[in-house]
Amino acid sequence: MTTEKEHQEMVEQARRPMKEYYAQHKACPKCGSLLHSSTYAGFVQPPDTNKVRCECGWEGITDDLKPENWKHRMNSRYPVDESDC
Numbered sequence: 115m116t117t118e119k120e121h122q123e124m125v126e127q128a129r130r131p132m133k134e135y136y137a138q139h140k141a142c143p144k145c146g147s148l149l150h151s152s153t154y155a156g157f158v159q160p161p162d163t164n165k166v167r168c169e170c171g172w173e174g175i176t177d178d179l180k181p182e183n184w185k186h187r188m189n190s191r192y193p194v195d196e197s198d199c
């Protein structure tokens with residue numbers, strides 16, 4: 115038996131990892147644009163395989179997306195692979 119309050123806590127607990135998941139999966143892996151999955155509504159479990167299309171031409175699924183500002187972070191904090199040319 116679950117009370118209404120317990121049920122709400124369960125819902126919140128189920129949502130929290132999804133929020134973190136989407137925080138890590140919101141930018142195009144090619145150009146860095148922020149994209150939004152059209153289906154962030156119910157209880158989708160990771161990985162989110164909904165299709166996403168970016169205006170740069172990249173197409174993939176939500177699970178392929180990168181965290182916001184991933185390009186910026188990569189440039190400022192981590193050196194780019196120096197053997198890359």
Ligand SMILES: [Zn+2]
Binds near residue numbers: 144
């Ligand atoms: Zn893009």
